Amino acid sequence: MSTSSETTTAWTGRVVRGDRGSVRVVDGDGGVTTARVAVAVSDPLDAPCVGDWVSVVQTGDDVAVVAVLPRRTLLERAEPGGSSRHQPLAANVDVVAVVVGLDQMPSLEKVERLLVVAWSSGAAVHVVLTKADLASDAADVADDITGQLGAAVIVCSATTGEGIPEVAALAADGATLALVGSSGAGKSSLMNAIVGDEVVATSAIRSDGRGRHTTVRRELVALPGGGWIIDTPGLRGVGVTASDGLASAFADVESLARSCRFADCTHEVEPGCAVRAALDSGSLTLRRYESWRTLQREALWLERRTDSRLAAEQNRQVRRTTREQRRFRRARGH
Ligand SMILES: Nc1nc2c(ncn2[C@@H]2O[C@H](COP(=O)(O)OP(=O)(O)OP(=O)(O)O)[C@@H](O)[C@H]2O)c(=O)[nH]1
Ligand SMILES: [Mg+2]
Ligand SMILES: [Zn+2]
Structure with missing residues (x-):
């Protein structure tokens, strides 16, 4: 690739956070830079999103994403509230963990809906039952989910550390793990437990038992072992996007x-x-x-x-x- 000026460099990075018109991109050395999006897209699904590998051109202070590399998988959902537009959630995800908190009796129907979204992405899928420290029937719930929904289940607790290595193993060998689920399910706590540090904020659920949407944006974190993990805001009103997801579920x-x-x-x-x-x-x-x-x-x-x-x-x-x-x-x- 030729450069027209000594101050212009081109590199490939990965989007760790998306904002309107700009993205945060991590480079091969772990440095994170804000870049403007200079990709013409007609479909919002083609805009760079968390997890995308992108070509970046840097000229002096100007940093621009000039291309989105082809995606292996795309986690997306229909926008809630009536439109038929699809919203990209995360790109190049290898494993989706549908996170379900055992602090309440999980609704199989809700889990099923999340599974449809997860299966539609093309990634492998696991149900992660967390907050096992608060439930005595974790094994029964796991059996129900495996038996009735046909999904692989991991039981864990961010508080006691039980099952955390098994969840972390989903992001082994450079794989990208995305955590999805309702608000308050325990996704961010799980991410912190896997990383071993408070990298994202968590918060107590409200007294009425409903989450308060602590996480407001999708965020990708590079793990020391080479894997990647994406935290997402709680999904509400999950729409079904693809009939092949329905067929798998x-x-x-x-x-x-x-x-x-x-x-x-x-x-x-x-x-x-x-x-x-x-x-x-x-x-x-x-x-x-x-x-x-x-x-x-x-x-x-x-x-x-x-x-x-x-x-x-x-x-x-x-x-x-x-x-x-x-x-x-x-x-x-x-
Ligand atoms: N006892 C117990 N509490 C947990 C566990 N994991 C999370 N919690 C609590 O559950 C609440 C919600 O956890 P978060 O990690 O913020 O949930 P979230 O899924 O990220 O929620 P949103 O960001 O709103 O989507 C917090 O009060 C956590 O401390 C666990 O394994 N055991
Ligand atoms: Mg969160
Ligand atoms: Zn029939």
Whole structure:
């Protein structure tokens, strides 16, 4: 690469923090520099985000990100509150840890939603049950999550240090680990426990049990061993972004659905429905079936917003599904 002036240097770095119009980039020596974003992007998904490897050109005091290198994976979510736009959360993540605090009884449905987002990224996924020091049933919850959602589980506590080496191992060999979960779940505490230092702020949850969103921005930290770890703000109103994520989270139900007699089976009233047969035999639980339908409806809803041609058809389908679901529930005595 040629340089037109002695004071111009070009280097590759990694985005550790993103702000509007500028990013913080770490170089190979661990130095962190603020750089303006000089990349023309038409899609917000293409803008540099935490975890991106970027080309930086530095001329005197001016530091600019001129290119985003191709991403291996992208953790993204649909923006909550109605738009169908996707928001990048973190790039080049190897492992996503869905962090769940054992201080409250975890909702399998919420965990499932986070798993869909995590699986859609293309990264490997683990559920990390933290605050084990506050629960006596950690092993049962772990069994439920493995058995019902098919996810690998690690039980740990940032307070006692139990399980922390296992979580830290997810970021071994230069891998990038991203922590996602509700506010107050214990993500930042977990990050500090892994790093062995107070690198990010944490805070007590409010008395009503809801998090207060202590972490307000995504932040990537380089670990001494060569790995990377990304802390994220609590996710609220997680949207489903990709139908392949749905397919992984519900691989068993999706595979049943493919063996229904009718290709357009709604799995409500049709004869030869493999999904209903599994429900009747008890091999598929009503709770899992309903979660699948909820997520499916949400995914369809988001798709529909980007494709007005489908709108009329799906309006009809939603009405039909609601009607049929009422009938189905009545028939089952719900
Ligand atoms: N007893 C116990 N408390 C914990 C543990 N981990 C976190 N906490 C507490 O849980 C509260 C929330 O922890 P944070 O790490 O700030 O949670 P967070 O997921 O980063 O929350 P946001 O930044 O709001 O998304 C704090 O009061 C922590 O001290 C743990 O392993 N055991
Ligand atoms: Mg936090
Ligand atoms: Zn069916």
